[in-house]
Amino acid sequence: MTTVQKIKEIEDEMARTQKNKATSYHLGQLKAKLAKLRHELIDPKSGGGGGGGIGFDVARTGVASVGFVGFPSVGKSTLMTRLTGTHSEVSEIEFTTLTTVPGTLKVHGAPIQILDLPGIIEGANDGRGRGRQVIAGIFFSNSQKPQRLPIIPSEPVARTCNLIFIILDVLKPLGDKKIIESELEGFGIRLNKKPPAIIVRKKDKGGIAITNTVPLTSIDHDEIKAILSEYKIANADVAIRQPNATADDLVDIIEGNRVYIPAIYVLNKIDAISIEELDLLYKIPHSVPISSKEWLNVDELIERMWHDLDLVRVYTKPRGAAPDYSAPVVLRQGKCTVQDFCNAIHKEIAKQMKYAIVWGSSAKHARGQKVGLDHVLEDEDVVHIAKK
Numbered sequence: 226m227t228t229v230q231k232i233k234e235i236e237d238e239m240a241r242t243q244k245n246k247a248t249s250y251h252l253g254q255l256k257a258k259l260a261k262l263r264h265e266l267i268d269p270k271s272g273g274g275g276g277g278g279i280g281f282d283v284a285r286t287g288v289a290s291v292g293f294v295g296f297p298s299v300g301k302s303t304l305m306t307r308l309t310g311t312h313s314e315v316s317e318i319e320f321t322t323l324t325t326v327p328g329t330l331k332v333h334g335a336p337i338q339i340l341d342l343p344g345i346i347e348g349a350n351d352g353r354g355r356g357r358q359v360i361a362g363i364f365f366s367n368s369q370k371p372q373r374l375p376i377i378p379s380e381p382v383a384r385t386c387n388l389i390f391i392i393l394d395v396l397k398p399l400g401d402k403k404i405i406e407s408e409l410e411g412f413g414i415r416l417n418k419k420p421p422a423i424i425v426r427k428k429d430k431g432g433i434a435i436t437n438t439v440p441l442t443s444i445d446h447d448e449i450k451a452i453l454s455e456y457k458i459a460n461a462d463v464a465i466r467q468p469n470a471t472a473d474d475l476v477d478i479i480e481g482n483r484v485y486i487p488a489i490y491v492l493n494k495i496d497a498i499s500i501e502e503l504d505l506l507y508k509i510p511h512s513v514p515i516s517s518k519e520w521l522n523v524d525e526l527i528e529r530m531w532h533d534l535d536l537v538r539v540y541t542k543p544r545g546a547a548p549d550y551s552a553p554v555v556l557r558q559g560k561c562t563v564q565d566f567c568n569a570i571h572k573e574i575a576k577q578m579k580y581a582i583v584w585g586s587s588a589k590h591a592r593g594q595k596v597g598l599d600h601v602l603e604d605e606d607v608v609h610i611a612k613k
């Protein structure tokens with residue numbers, strides 16, 4: 226049996242099994258088995274399975290990257306071309322874009338890399354357009370009726386993007402949203418989600434000890450034990466602080482290779498629908514309706530992109546001069562200390578620094594605060610580096 230067939234068999238069995246006290250151990254086992262098979266599928270080195278994720282080589286530029294994911298002809302290249310000025314072929318013919326096309330968009334002084342990706346394929350695994358080497362794997366949707374969903378590997382790029390635009394054509398069925406979501410999920414990508422607050426600490430002996438600071442509403446002890454046992458973990462402390470933690474959350478923590486990426490659903494082609502239809506679209510969470518062709522609401526999309534990228538702009542202030550607001554040093558949240566700021570300018574600067582003076586929201590006083598390399602900067606801070 227192939228990995229894909231095994232996955233289908235387990236999904237069928239899970240769909241047939243009612244969740245209750247008597248079945249929860251078994252369901253936990255199935256969940257873990259399924260996750261292990263999916264793992265094989267995207268990482269064939271770990272045993273058996275379908276095609277590996279061969280990506281497209283793209284040089285990373287800019288301070289952050291945004292990847293465009295979607296079915297063919299939803300308007301990815303139209304948007305990319307108009308946003309960045311970099312030409313990416315547009316046509317009504319599906320699979321026009323055959324490789325990743327990078328471009329740059331400057332937002333609030335920060336160069337953002339935009340990656341126009343080939344369309345995700347739904348349907349027979351015939352390698353249309355670019356052949357097998359670009360087909361990352363064969364997946365099944367998580368729906369009750371499993372279907373064959375080969376896709377193009379947006380994955381290796383998507384995995385490393387700081388933000389994903391899931392581009393949808395508002396003239397096509399909204400079910401496409403769900404299909405793309407489960408494709409990305411199958412690759413271990415979690416959209417608009419934080420890592421679950423669950424800790425599994427392995428021990429040498431003592432069996433399984435479960436503690437929870439929140440009520441367990443969607444998982445029980447039997448299911449937890451089944452999952453751990455499927456991963457051959459016999460001794461561990463499990464601490465659950467995640468409200469409504471699920472078996473999938475626990476599996477994600479044990480598998481450990483998940484990536485958590487913010488996503489915006491870009492609902493394109495609103496020029497072709499009525500105002501009433503547009504009102505309904507606004508109810509979809511994390512979405513921005515636009516028209517790439519007529520340039521409607523694209524400003525809102527760019528602002529949302531900026532917000533979700535969560536970047537930190539820091540302005541340099543030379544001694545006795547005004548800050549240079551034209552060229553911010555752009556840092557990422559979580560990597561925005563004075564040390565990171567120095568390193569972003571030149572690797573020697575941190576060594577030469579005696580102290581720094583910071584103005585802005587991270588500073589204690591308006592007249593500026595004297596700080597060291599560990600100080601964490603905030604968006605739009607101004608920094609002066611005093612040298613030794």
Ligand SMILES: Nc1nc2c(ncn2[C@@H]2O[C@H](COP(=O)(O)OP(=O)(O)OP(=O)(O)O)[C@@H](O)[C@H]2O)c(=O)[nH]1
Pocket residue numbers: 295296297298299300301302303304314315316317318319320321322323343344345493494495496497515516517518519
């Ligand atoms: N009405 C309308 N048509 C659009 C819009 N954006 C793109 N299109 C049309 O949709 C078709 C597909 O556009 P592309 O930009 O090539 O789509 P794509 O997603 O890059 O397609 P692939 O590269 O084949 O995956 C073209 O005929 C575009 O002119 C829009 O906002 N409104």
Ligand SMILES: [K+]
Pocket residue numbers: 297298299315316317318319320321322
């Ligand atoms: K197209």
Ligand SMILES: [Mg+2]
Pocket residue numbers: 301302303313314315321322341342343
């Ligand atoms: Mg295209």
